Amino acid sequence: MRVRVLRQVSPVSTPYWETFEYDGPEDNSVAGVLDYLNYHDDIVDINGRKTTRIGWECSCLQGICGSCAMVINENPALACETFVRDLKGKDIEIRPLRKFMVIHDLVVDRSSIHENLKQANVCIGEYQPSEDTDHAHQCAAAKCLKCGLCLEVCPNYVNGHTFFGAAFANDCYLAASRNRSKAEQIRELYADHFGKDCSKSLSCMDVCPMKIPTLASMAKLNGMKS
Numbered sequence: 517m518r519v520r521v522l523r524q525v526s527p528v529s530t531p532y533w534e535t536f537e538y539d540g541p542e543d544n545s546v547a548g549v550l551d552y553l554n555y556h557d558d559i560v561d562i563n564g565r566k567t568t569r570i571g572w573e574c575s576c577l578q579g580i581c582g583s584c585a586m587v588i589n590e591n592p593a594l595a596c597e598t599f600v601r602d603l604k605g606k607d608i609e610i611r612p613l614r615k616f617m618v619i620h621d622l623v624v625d626r627s628s629i630h631e632n633l634k635q636a637n638v639c640i641g642e643y644q645p646s647e648d649t650d651h652a653h654q655c656a657a658a659k660c661l662k663c664g665l666c667l668e669v670c671p672n673y674v675n676g677h678t679f680f681g682a683a684f685a686n687d688c689y690l691a692a693s694r695n696r697s698k699a700e701q702i703r704e705l706y707a708d709h710f711g712k713d714c715s716k717s718l719s720c721m722d723v724c725p726m727k728i729p730t731l732a733s734m735a736k737l738n739g740m741k742s
């Protein structure tokens with residue numbers, strides 16, 4: 517099986533494709549494939565040319581941290597949750613997420629997700645429960661990994677400067693639901709950085725590895741009273 521990887525030495529260098537031969541187990545995840553290719557001291561491409569280790573990020577290797585988010589065969593996905601056997605014998609093509617600056621190979625700078633949350637001062641903060649607190653949905657919304665897969669497919673998210681994306685919407689819901697006295701203020705921020713420009717393609721929900729019902733977060737936030 518061939519593995520094509522879009523590589524880039526630094527944020528300012530030109531990206532290029534490199535192809536590798538993978539003859540490891542089919543039970544491996546794409547994260548396992550990258551590990552396998554990086555394993556030897558002498559790493560060569562498919563033509564036997566010596567090359568460098570492929571840069572990529574991982575931590576948990578069990579779909580919890582979100583750091584291995586990338587584009588695999590044109591599908592935004594977590595590398596540790598995408599298995600070779602499910603690619604049905606196809607060659608694998610891997611590229612970094614396209615809505616963020618590439619730092620090195622498959623490693624991108626996703627700090628804008630957190631910077632936007634900080635800028636809008638959306639944080640859970642003090643807990644002031646109200647009678648109609650929806651614990652089940654709070655729990656679902658809190659599963660956001662901030663992996664950035666939803667932003668890869670979002671037609672409205674360009675560079676994160678004005679439209680902040682689904683992660684922001686879910687965190688707005690969470691913050692407002694836990695502190696109703698701030699709900700109005702949070703709803704205004706939500707409208708400015710999400711609500712006004714979301715075209716409701718909802719592709720974010722299709723790719724979310726945690727299956728977060730973002731549409732429900734939006735509806736609940738809109739219907740929330742301070």
Ligand code: FES
Pocket residue numbers: 573574575576577578579580581582583584585594595596597
């Ligand atoms: S390594 Fe943590 S989600 Fe893949």
